[in-house]
Amino acid sequence: MGLFANLFARSEPVLSDAASRDAAAIAGLHAASFRRGWSEQEVEGLLTDRHVIAHRAMLGSTMVAFILSRLVEDEAEILSVAVARARRGRGLARNLLDLHLRRLAGYGARAVFLEVDEHNTAAIRLYDRAGFREVARRPSYYPGAGGKAAAALVLRRDLV
Ligand SMILES: CC(C)(COP(=O)(O)OP(=O)(O)OC[C@H]1O[C@@H](n2cnc3c(N)ncnc32)[C@H](O)[C@@H]1OP(=O)(O)O)[C@@H](O)C(=O)NCCC(=O)NCCS
Numbered sequence: 001m002g003l004f005a006n007l008f009a010r011s012e013p014v015l016s017d018a019a020s021r022d023a024a025a026i027a028g029l030h031a032a033s034f035r036r037g038w039s040e041q042e043v044e045g046l047l048t049d050r051h052v053i054a055h056r057a058m059l060g061s062t063m064v065a066f067i068l069s070r071l072v073e074d075e076a077e078i079l080s081v082a083v084a085r086a087r088r089g090r091g092l093a094r095n096l097l098d099l100h101l102r103r104l105a106g107y108g109a110r111a112v113f114l115e116v117d118e119h120n121t122a123a124i125r126l127y128d129r130a131g132f133r134e135v136a137r138r139p140s141y142y143p144g145a146g147g148k149a150a151a152a153l154v155l156r157r158d159l160v
Helices: 002-009 020-033 040-047 091-107 120-128
Strands: 014-017 052-059 062-072 076-082 111-117 131-143 150-158
Touching: 014 091, 020 040, 020 052, 020 062, 020 076, 040 052, 052 076, 052 091, 062 091, 076 091, 091 120, 111 120, 111 131, 120 150
Parallel strands: 076 111
Antiparallel strands: 014 052, 052 062, 062 076, 111 150, 131 150
């Protein structure tokens, strides 16, 4: 690996607010991470919605993670979070979620909800470590491989 490639591989992603100019990068990361992708227009619509809070992780000019929530009054819902495959398993989602939850609290959120596939071990671990607890279960919510649908777990974390 060349010197610059080596430095790039070792540097830490920088976390910051995401804005509508990030729509294409978020749509790309989303499509690479989920069975049903979001179009760039859908993401742009979310990023320009005043109720939506979004953060990103950048490695140089490349987006390597994002998280999006909708905040209405004092309740937030995490709509999506994803980390680029090559950067997973290094604590990036944990750091981004931590920043995001602190910002949501700052905007007045008192409770945060989300839905996760019962088989998504990495995400369930991430949320469990961040203090989320299961409050409901929606059977047969996600179409599964081989026709076997998976349940959605509804998780909640109080911020106060
Ligand atoms: C879920 C996801 C965001 C996690 O991102 P990440 O940066 O790899 O997560 P982190 O490295 O911060 O790890 C967070 C926790 O999950 C655990 N974890 C990460 N990947 C794991 C895996 N494949 N299997 C089991 N646990 C895993 C980590 O060990 C860590 O727990 P710990 O603090 O007890 O060690 C990432 O796997 C992803 O983008 N998945 C596809 C999109 C997705 O499913 N999003 C969630 C939808 S609800």
